[in-house]
Amino acid sequence: MIDTLKEHLVAVENFSSQSPEEIENFRIKYLGKKGLMNEFFAAFKTIPNEQKKEFGQVINQLKQAATEKVNVLKEALEDQQDTAGIYGDLTRPGQPLELGARHPISIVKNQIIDIFSRIGFNVSEGPEVEDDWHNFTALNLPEYHPARDMQDTFFIQTNPDILLRTHTSSVQVRYMENNKPPIRTISPGRVYRNEAISARSHCFFHQVEGLYVDKDVSFADLKQTLQYFTTEMFGKSKIRLRPSYFPFTEPSAEVDVYWGLETEADYRMTKGTGWLEIMGCGMVDPNVLKNCGIDPEEYSGFAFGMGIDRIAMLLHQITDIRLLSENDTRFLKQFKSAL
Known part of the structure; x- marks a missing residue:
């Protein structure tokens, strides 16, 4: 058998x-x-x-x-x-091509890069796993500086000097170490902070930071650059700068754009004021230039930084930041036709 x-x-x-x-x-x-x-x-x-x-x-x-x-x-x-x-059957109609969906973070990042590239800014990138010098010390944040508490950091357990970068300013430090002025660059990328995850905050998000270093750079140059950006990005030309504090810039400011109060959504987003905070900025602290091998007596510069996630949520009326990282195809398909 x-x-x-x-x-x-x-x-x-x-x-x-x-x-x-x-x-x-x-x-x-x-x-x-x-x-x-x-x-x-x-x-x-x-x-x-x-x-x-x-x-x-x-x-x-x-x-x-x-x-x-x-x-x-x-x-x-x-x-x-x-x-x-x-x-x-050669008379049969052709099959339609299925369009892919571009992520809203990529859409906004590409828009920002395109806007600043028109005025001479290039794109620089750096590692997400960073050392203490580039992430903190070189940026006027020495050990035990109280401003480090502003950024709850993920440190690598086996080496306390290695961490997940908390901002893309570390890329600017690396760029200044390896390039001589004039410098005009933006640094988009993912950053990490030990924050509770909610509809408005996440433990990782995306930033783009800009840097301009040259002779005789002034705060007026900074304001005009930001005026140009807000007009191109949002179609809003009215901005205001409020005094603030950042360890690596002096003086420092928060940038608000006047969004208006035309709709109920405008009232909700701006809390009834019409103004919306979009980024921080300031003149590069001379100590930072010195740490990067640039003579602060000869050169000056300005820097700015904004959250890509926040701008994406603003432009596309996204109410929960978690949607940007959950890979829900129902959400992503809404952006099929966006460039």
Whole structure:
């Protein structure tokens, strides 16, 4: 009986056909209600005990081989029919191309890069796993400086001097170390902070920071650059700068754009004031220039930074920042037509 099974196993493996009728007859012969497989399973009771193990293994192999053979032949037959159906009729209309979806973070980042590239800013990038010098110390944040508490940091446990960068200002430090003024660059990228995840905050998000260093750079140059950006990005030309504090710039300011109060959404976003905070900025602290090997007596500069996630939420009326990282295709498909 085992030899008979093995003969059928060879026959199944060698069987091939492109005829639907022959494939169906083959299926009925082995796998039908009155097929050979049912007969072999029924004969299992009569097999001597010492042969049952081998018999069971072979009969299972035969059933699996017959099932796979039927499936493979049917799929090949369906593929041939589909191909003939598509290419056989030349009057058939073409298949529409499925457009992919671009992530809103990528959309906004590309818009920001495009706006600043028009006035001579290039793009610089750096590592997300950073050292203490580039992330803190070189930016006028020495060890035990109280301003470090502003940024809850993810440190690498095996080495306390290695961390996940808390801002892309570290890229600016690296750029200044390796390039001489005039410097005009923006640094987009992902940053990490140990914050509670909610609808308005996340433990990782995206920033773009800008840096301009040259001779005789003034605060007026900074304001005009930001005026240009807000006009191009939002279509809003009215901005205001409020005094603030950042360790690596002096003086420092928060930038607000006048969004208006035309709709209910405007009232909600601006809390009824019409003004919306979009970024921080300031003149580069001379200590930072000195740490990067640039003479602060000869050169000056300004820097600014904004959250890409926040601008994306603003432009596309996204109410929950978590949607930007959950990869929900229903959410992402809304951005199919966006460039």
